[in-house]
Protein backbone atom coordinates (compact mmCIF):
# COMPACT_ATOMS: atom_id res chain seq x y z
CA UNK A 1 0.00 0.00 0.00
CA UNK A 2 1.21 3.46 -0.92
CA UNK A 3 -0.87 6.62 -1.15
CA UNK A 4 0.17 10.17 -1.86
CA UNK A 5 -3.24 11.62 -2.67
CA UNK A 6 -6.85 11.38 -1.56
CA UNK A 7 -7.98 9.38 -4.66
CA UNK A 8 -5.21 6.84 -3.97
CA UNK A 9 -6.28 6.56 -0.33
CA UNK A 10 -9.96 6.09 -1.27
CA UNK A 11 -8.98 3.54 -3.86
CA UNK A 12 -7.03 1.47 -1.36
CA UNK A 13 -9.66 1.73 1.39
CA UNK A 14 -12.61 0.86 -0.83
CA UNK A 15 -13.93 -1.80 1.56
CA UNK A 16 -14.77 -1.17 5.21
CA UNK A 17 -13.12 -4.53 6.04
CA UNK A 18 -9.81 -3.28 4.60
CA UNK A 19 -10.03 -0.19 6.83
CA UNK A 20 -10.72 -2.32 9.90
CA UNK A 21 -7.84 -4.72 9.22
CA UNK A 22 -5.49 -1.84 8.59
CA UNK A 23 -6.56 0.01 11.73
CA UNK A 24 -6.34 -3.17 13.84
CA UNK A 25 -2.78 -3.56 12.66
CA UNK A 26 -1.94 0.06 13.55
CA UNK A 27 -3.66 -0.06 16.94
CA UNK A 28 -2.83 -3.56 18.15
CA UNK A 29 -0.03 -4.74 15.92
CA UNK A 30 -1.46 -8.28 15.85
CA UNK A 31 -2.05 -8.53 19.63
CA UNK A 32 -5.69 -7.67 20.18
CA UNK A 33 -6.39 -6.24 23.65
CA UNK A 34 -9.85 -5.90 25.22
CA UNK A 35 -10.47 -2.14 25.61
CA UNK A 36 -12.75 -2.81 28.60
CA UNK A 37 -10.47 -4.86 30.85
CA UNK A 38 -7.13 -4.90 28.96
CA UNK A 39 -7.02 -8.68 28.89
CA UNK A 40 -5.37 -10.33 25.92
CA UNK A 41 -6.40 -13.30 23.77
CA UNK A 42 -9.98 -12.34 22.87
CA UNK A 43 -11.53 -14.39 20.10
CA UNK A 44 -12.94 -13.28 16.79
CA UNK A 45 -16.68 -13.00 16.27
CA UNK A 46 -18.74 -12.11 13.22
CA UNK A 47 -18.81 -8.43 14.12
CA UNK A 48 -15.45 -8.00 15.83
CA UNK A 49 -14.00 -9.57 18.96
CA UNK A 50 -15.20 -11.03 22.25
CA UNK A 51 -13.21 -10.86 25.46
CA UNK A 52 -12.22 -14.28 26.84
CA UNK A 53 -11.93 -13.03 30.43
CA UNK A 54 -14.92 -14.67 32.15
CA UNK A 55 -15.59 -11.58 34.30
CA UNK A 56 -15.77 -9.36 31.21
CA UNK A 57 -16.86 -11.31 28.14
CA UNK A 58 -17.69 -8.08 26.34
CA UNK A 59 -17.95 -7.71 22.59
CA UNK A 60 -15.91 -4.96 21.00
CA UNK A 61 -14.53 -3.68 17.74
CA UNK A 62 -11.30 -1.83 17.05
CA UNK A 63 -13.24 1.45 17.26
CA UNK A 64 -14.00 1.13 21.00
CA UNK A 65 -11.97 3.62 23.04
CA UNK A 66 -10.90 5.63 19.99
CA UNK A 67 -12.04 8.81 18.26
CA UNK A 68 -14.14 6.55 15.99
CA UNK A 69 -16.26 5.09 18.82
CA UNK A 70 -20.05 5.41 18.45
CA UNK A 71 -19.73 6.97 15.04
CA UNK A 72 -22.03 5.93 12.22
CA UNK A 73 -19.64 7.26 9.59
CA UNK A 74 -17.62 4.53 7.85
CA UNK A 75 -13.89 4.37 8.59
CA UNK A 76 -13.25 5.11 4.93
CA UNK A 77 -14.84 8.56 5.37
CA UNK A 78 -12.94 9.10 8.63
CA UNK A 79 -9.67 8.22 6.94
CA UNK A 80 -10.41 10.66 4.12
CA UNK A 81 -11.23 13.35 6.71
CA UNK A 82 -7.97 12.73 8.57
CA UNK A 83 -6.05 12.88 5.32
CA UNK A 84 -7.66 16.19 4.34
CA UNK A 85 -7.43 17.79 7.79
CA UNK A 86 -3.77 16.96 8.25
CA UNK A 87 -2.62 17.73 4.70
CA UNK A 88 -4.10 21.19 4.24
CA UNK A 89 -1.43 23.58 5.42
CA UNK A 90 -3.89 26.06 6.87
CA UNK A 91 -6.48 23.53 8.03
CA UNK A 92 -9.94 22.83 6.65
CA UNK A 93 -13.30 24.25 7.74
CA UNK A 94 -16.28 22.09 8.62
CA UNK A 95 -18.19 23.66 5.70
CA UNK A 96 -15.45 22.63 3.28
CA UNK A 97 -15.05 19.14 4.75
CA UNK A 98 -18.82 18.57 4.64
CA UNK A 99 -18.96 19.41 0.96
CA UNK A 100 -15.80 17.40 0.13
CA UNK A 101 -17.08 14.26 1.84
CA UNK A 102 -20.84 14.57 1.37
CA UNK A 103 -21.65 14.70 5.09
CA UNK A 104 -23.60 17.32 7.06
CA UNK A 105 -21.78 20.31 8.47
CA UNK A 106 -22.69 19.27 12.02
CA UNK A 107 -21.10 15.88 11.45
CA UNK A 108 -18.05 17.49 9.85
CA UNK A 109 -17.67 19.81 12.84
CA UNK A 110 -17.68 16.86 15.23
CA UNK A 111 -15.31 14.85 13.02
CA UNK A 112 -12.84 17.74 12.95
CA UNK A 113 -12.95 18.14 16.73
CA UNK A 114 -12.28 14.46 17.23
CA UNK A 115 -9.40 14.66 14.79
CA UNK A 116 -8.07 17.60 16.82
CA UNK A 117 -8.38 15.42 19.93
CA UNK A 118 -6.15 12.92 18.16
CA UNK A 119 -3.65 15.67 17.33
CA UNK A 120 -3.59 16.95 20.91
CA UNK A 121 -0.22 17.31 22.54
CA UNK A 122 -0.28 14.32 24.89
CA UNK A 123 3.17 14.39 26.45
CA UNK A 124 5.17 17.49 27.38
CA UNK A 125 7.88 18.05 24.82
CA UNK A 126 11.41 19.32 25.43
CA UNK A 127 13.14 21.31 22.68
CA UNK A 128 16.47 23.10 22.32
CA UNK A 129 18.79 20.16 22.73
CA UNK A 130 20.56 20.66 19.39
CA UNK A 131 19.64 24.03 17.91
CA UNK A 132 18.73 27.59 18.84
CA UNK A 133 15.26 28.26 20.18
CA UNK A 134 13.10 31.25 19.22
CA UNK A 135 10.39 32.51 21.54
CA UNK A 136 7.65 35.01 20.81
CA UNK A 137 4.07 35.89 21.73
CA UNK A 138 1.11 36.73 19.51
CA UNK A 139 -2.52 37.84 19.79
CA UNK A 140 -5.21 35.88 18.00
CA UNK A 141 -8.55 37.32 16.91
CA UNK A 142 -9.15 39.40 13.81
CA UNK A 143 -8.47 43.12 13.58
CA UNK A 144 -11.27 45.27 15.00
CA UNK A 145 -11.45 47.48 11.93
CA UNK A 146 -11.92 44.48 9.61
CA UNK A 147 -14.99 43.27 11.52
CA UNK A 148 -18.60 44.07 10.64
CA UNK A 149 -19.91 47.00 12.68
CA UNK A 150 -22.09 44.74 14.85
CA UNK A 151 -19.12 42.58 15.82
CA UNK A 152 -16.91 45.52 16.78
CA UNK A 153 -16.37 46.47 20.39
CA UNK A 154 -18.98 48.96 21.61
CA UNK A 155 -17.78 52.43 22.56
CA UNK A 156 -20.48 52.78 25.23
CA UNK A 157 -19.92 49.43 26.95
CA UNK A 158 -16.48 47.87 26.44
CA UNK A 159 -17.77 44.47 27.67
CA UNK A 160 -20.16 44.23 24.72
CA UNK A 161 -20.04 44.40 20.96
CA UNK A 162 -22.22 46.80 18.97
CA UNK A 163 -24.80 44.04 18.43
CA UNK A 164 -25.14 43.55 22.20
CA UNK A 165 -23.34 40.17 22.41
CA UNK A 166 -20.32 39.83 24.77
CA UNK A 167 -17.05 41.23 23.49
CA UNK A 168 -14.32 38.55 23.25
CA UNK A 169 -10.91 39.94 24.01
CA UNK A 170 -8.03 38.78 21.84
CA UNK A 171 -6.30 35.64 22.99
CA UNK A 172 -2.64 35.62 23.89
CA UNK A 173 -0.46 32.71 22.78
CA UNK A 174 3.23 32.02 23.22
CA UNK A 175 5.38 29.82 21.00
CA UNK A 176 8.75 28.11 21.40
CA UNK A 177 10.41 26.76 18.28
CA UNK A 178 13.70 25.00 17.78
CA UNK A 179 15.20 25.94 14.42
CA UNK A 180 14.88 22.95 12.10
CA UNK A 181 12.94 21.14 14.84
CA UNK A 182 9.65 21.21 16.69
CA UNK A 183 7.32 23.93 17.86
CA UNK A 184 5.29 24.18 21.09
CA UNK A 185 2.40 26.66 21.24
CA UNK A 186 0.46 27.50 24.40
CA UNK A 187 -2.40 29.77 25.35
CA UNK A 188 -1.58 32.12 28.25
CA UNK A 189 -3.88 34.49 30.12
CA UNK A 190 -1.47 37.42 29.81
CA UNK A 191 1.89 38.13 28.24
CA UNK A 192 3.82 38.34 31.50
CA UNK A 193 6.98 36.83 32.95
CA UNK A 194 4.87 34.93 35.48
CA UNK A 195 2.90 33.20 32.72
CA UNK A 196 5.66 32.61 30.20
CA UNK A 197 8.85 31.78 32.14
CA UNK A 198 7.49 28.61 33.81
CA UNK A 199 6.54 27.29 30.35
CA UNK A 200 10.03 28.06 29.15
CA UNK A 201 11.48 26.03 32.02
CA UNK A 202 9.15 23.16 31.22
CA UNK A 203 9.71 22.95 27.47
CA UNK A 204 13.19 24.31 26.69
CA UNK A 205 16.32 22.41 27.70
CA UNK A 206 18.54 24.20 30.22
CA UNK A 207 21.53 25.96 28.69
CA UNK A 208 19.89 26.29 25.24
CA UNK A 209 20.53 29.41 23.19
CA UNK A 210 17.30 31.41 23.21
CA UNK A 211 16.42 34.26 20.82
CA UNK A 212 13.65 36.77 21.56
CA UNK A 213 12.74 40.36 20.85
CA UNK A 214 13.50 43.08 23.39
CA UNK A 215 10.27 42.67 25.43
CA UNK A 216 10.79 42.96 29.21
CA UNK A 217 9.00 39.62 29.59
CA UNK A 218 12.29 37.98 28.68
CA UNK A 219 14.75 40.03 30.74
CA UNK A 220 15.46 37.19 33.18
CA UNK A 221 15.88 34.50 30.52
CA UNK A 222 19.68 35.00 30.61
CA UNK A 223 19.84 33.43 34.08
CA UNK A 224 19.12 29.93 32.79
CA UNK A 225 19.76 30.21 29.06
CA UNK A 226 22.17 31.88 26.66
CA UNK A 227 19.93 34.79 25.69
CA UNK A 228 20.21 36.94 22.56
CA UNK A 229 17.75 39.65 21.51
CA UNK A 230 16.80 41.59 18.42
CA UNK A 231 15.44 45.10 18.99
CA UNK A 232 12.36 45.23 16.80
CA UNK A 233 11.51 48.76 17.92
CA UNK A 234 14.81 49.86 16.38
CA UNK A 235 13.94 48.02 13.14
CA UNK A 236 16.49 45.36 14.00
CA UNK A 237 15.30 41.99 12.69
CA UNK A 238 18.39 39.88 12.11
CA UNK A 239 21.66 40.33 13.98
CA UNK A 240 24.20 37.68 13.03
CA UNK A 241 22.25 34.47 13.53
CA UNK A 242 19.91 36.09 16.03
CA UNK A 243 16.30 36.50 14.85
CA UNK A 244 12.75 35.34 15.51
CA UNK A 245 11.77 34.81 11.87
CA UNK A 246 10.88 31.11 12.25
CA UNK A 247 8.29 31.73 14.94
CA UNK A 248 6.97 34.83 13.15
CA UNK A 249 6.41 32.81 9.97
CA UNK A 250 4.49 30.31 12.06
CA UNK A 251 2.33 33.11 13.53
CA UNK A 252 1.39 34.40 10.09
CA UNK A 253 0.41 30.87 9.02
CA UNK A 254 -1.63 30.39 12.21
CA UNK A 255 -3.38 33.76 11.92
CA UNK A 256 -4.20 33.25 8.26
CA UNK A 257 -5.67 29.87 9.13
CA UNK A 258 -7.61 30.88 12.22
CA UNK A 259 -8.91 34.18 10.84
CA UNK A 260 -9.46 32.97 7.28
CA UNK A 261 -10.70 29.42 7.75
CA UNK A 262 -12.09 29.07 11.24
CA UNK A 263 -13.09 32.77 11.63
CA UNK A 264 -13.61 32.46 15.34
CA UNK A 265 -12.11 30.13 17.91
CA UNK A 266 -13.62 30.01 21.38
CA UNK A 267 -11.49 30.01 24.51
CA UNK A 268 -12.64 26.44 25.21
CA UNK A 269 -11.32 25.04 21.92
CA UNK A 270 -8.27 27.27 21.48
CA UNK A 271 -5.72 24.75 22.82
CA UNK A 272 -7.01 22.15 20.38
CA UNK A 273 -6.50 24.46 17.42
CA UNK A 274 -3.03 25.39 18.63
CA UNK A 275 -2.08 21.73 18.95
CA UNK A 276 -3.51 21.09 15.49
CA UNK A 277 -1.27 23.74 13.93
CA UNK A 278 1.75 22.72 15.99
CA UNK A 279 1.29 19.09 14.97
CA UNK A 280 1.00 20.00 11.32
CA UNK A 281 4.24 22.01 11.61
CA UNK A 282 6.04 19.26 13.53
CA UNK A 283 5.24 16.66 10.89
CA UNK A 284 6.15 18.87 7.92
CA UNK A 285 9.06 16.62 6.88
CA UNK A 286 6.91 13.46 6.73
CA UNK A 287 5.10 12.19 3.64
CA UNK A 288 1.30 12.34 3.60
CA UNK A 289 1.12 8.64 4.34
CA UNK A 290 3.67 8.70 7.16
CA UNK A 291 1.77 11.57 8.77
CA UNK A 292 -1.53 9.73 8.37
CA UNK A 293 -0.15 6.60 10.06
CA UNK A 294 1.52 8.54 12.85
CA UNK A 295 -1.76 10.27 13.72
CA UNK A 296 -3.79 7.05 13.55
CA UNK A 297 -1.45 5.59 16.15
CA UNK A 298 -2.62 8.38 18.48
CA UNK A 299 -6.33 7.88 17.92
CA UNK A 300 -7.24 6.36 21.27
CA UNK A 301 -9.56 8.80 23.04
CA UNK A 302 -12.92 9.03 24.71
CA UNK A 303 -14.04 12.49 23.71
CA UNK A 304 -17.83 12.55 23.45
CA UNK A 305 -20.18 14.96 21.77
CA UNK A 306 -21.21 16.23 25.21
CA UNK A 307 -17.59 16.95 26.13
CA UNK A 308 -17.41 19.19 23.11
CA UNK A 309 -20.64 21.14 23.34
CA UNK A 310 -21.22 21.40 27.11
Ligand SMILES: [Zn+2]
Pocket residue numbers: 034035036037038039051052053056057058
Ligand atom coordinates in the same frame (compact mmCIF):
# COMPACT_ATOMS: atom_id res chain seq x y z
ZN1 LIG B 1 -12.44 -7.64 28.60
